[in-house]
Amino acid sequence: MATDYEFQGWLGKGPESVDGKMEWGAFEPKKWTENDVDIQISHCGICGTDLHVLRSGWSPTPYPCCVGHEIVGRAVRVGHNVKDIKVGDRVGVGAQARSCLQSDCPECTAGLENYCSRENTNTYGSIYPNGEGKSYGGYADYNRTNGHFVFKIPDGIPSEFAAPMLCGGATVFSPLRNNGCGPGKSVGIVGVGGLGHFGVLFAKALGADKVVGISRRESKRDDVLALGADDYIATEDDKDWDTKNARSLDLIVSTVSHSQMPLNSYLRLLKVGGSLVQVGAPDGGELPKVNAFTLIPNRIKIGGSWIGSPNDIEAMLELVAKQNVKPWIQTRSLKDANQAVLDMVAGKARFRYVLINEKYA
Incomplete structure (x- = not known):
């Protein structure tokens, strides 16, 4: 041709x-x-x-x-x-x-x-x-x-909405979908920006009982709640945020790409047996050190997730069309x-x- x-x-x-x-x-x-x-x-x-x-x-x-x-x-x-x-x-x-x-x-x-x-x-x-x-x-x-x-x-999704979902959306949809996000679960999204705002939208669309946005500044609270989050944690404006919210989440998806993020404090937010999935990738790939005594007494897991698979993307587009998700x-x-x-x-x-x-x- x-x-x-x-x-x-x-x-x-x-x-x-x-x-x-x-x-x-x-x-x-x-x-x-x-x-x-x-x-x-x-x-x-x-x-x-x-x-x-x-x-x-x-x-x-x-x-x-x-x-x-x-x-x-x-x-x-x-x-x-x-x-x-x-x-x-x-x-x-x-x-x-x-x-x-x-x-x-x-x-x-x-x-x-x-x-x-x-x-x-x-x-x-x-x-x-x-x-x-x-x-x-x-x-x-x-x-x-x-x-x-x-x-x-799908016909019901405007092109300007579909485009950023094909990587940014799928990158957070995949770990949510593949780590049990749904009814009965409490989910935290670290870093409510380009990736993280999709995390809030999709965690709600998948039926999580509680969705918590986690970012540095209190100034993002209104936007995060407007996205559909049930609560918000400002890590730099609340000195005791990890203590106040300890063992409150089943799953955390971290979109932050920073080698100095407070990773051990994020892990303290997990319930016994909970999981943190890292999707943000800093230049050089360096992440903060993790204390073994944060992991062991709480039976928590750290994992990673890459871009969405073709199957993940098809499932995401179906969910978006069905529930009219709007980035x-x-x-x-x-x-x-x-x-x-x-x-x-x-x-x-x-x-x-x-x-x-x-x-x-």
């Missing part, structure tokens, strides 16, 4: 690109296969991961790099091997572009493609095996991704992506920025 469109987007060419210095230009997508889908992009969320990758915060970035892995648009080319997507469908892509998808892979066959150890290609900044090229993301006009990781967007987003023009990135770095987003490509919206 011939194409009459060109892949162009905002390219980061070095660590300074996070300082508002991305450059618009053409790029060569991965080589086409009949397993792929080309998407004309109308919306793309800005994720904290974009900032880490632009600045080479986690590992060296293979520049040039076009970031953005919360993509929504229309399928304009669909490979013959893709059975569930057709040209014209409104579709989305999250943080993963491909796994090995082999029948003998223990992760892929168990619906855990996001943990595949053989191949885990990110939507941007990854080098495909076998000389297929590099992955480029959604601050762009078009995206090419394996059809297994392309999702139909707090602010739309920005794709033309102004550099300024939007600067504002994201400055912490101005309440709570997610979504870039609108006016040419195709």
